[in-house]
Amino acid sequence: xxxxxxxxxxxxxxxxxxxxxxxxxxxxxxxxxxxxxxxxxxxxxxxxxxxxxxxxxxxxxxxxxxxxxxxxxxxxxxxxxxxxxx
Numbered sequence: 001x002x003x004x005x006x007x008x009x010x011x012x013x014x015x016x017x018x019x020x021x022x023x024x025x026x027x028x029x030x031x032x033x034x035x036x037x038x039x040x041x042x043x044x045x046x047x048x049x050x051x052x053x054x055x056x057x058x059x060x061x062x063x064x065x066x067x068x069x070x071x072x073x074x075x076x077x078x079x080x081x082x083x084x085x086x
């Protein structure tokens with residue numbers, strides 16, 4: 001099957017819809033994990049200086065009214081998880 005030429009705008013729209021569907025699916029299965037990971041993606045985009053428009057729109061669509069999570073280092077996250085188990 002040959003791929004037709006599409007505009008950058010159409011490619012972005014297609015990928016945004018796909019990512020939104022995947023994010024909603026993950027949120028339905030594991031809400032807190034999805035919120036943390038998608039929120040971290042928004043913050044990573046900001047830190048890299050590439051803008052956060054699409055990731056933030058997806059976050060706000062999947063988690064309306066929720067604040068972006070506080071990002072922890074791997075060590076901080078492991079300590080909090082160990083504390084929660086005890």
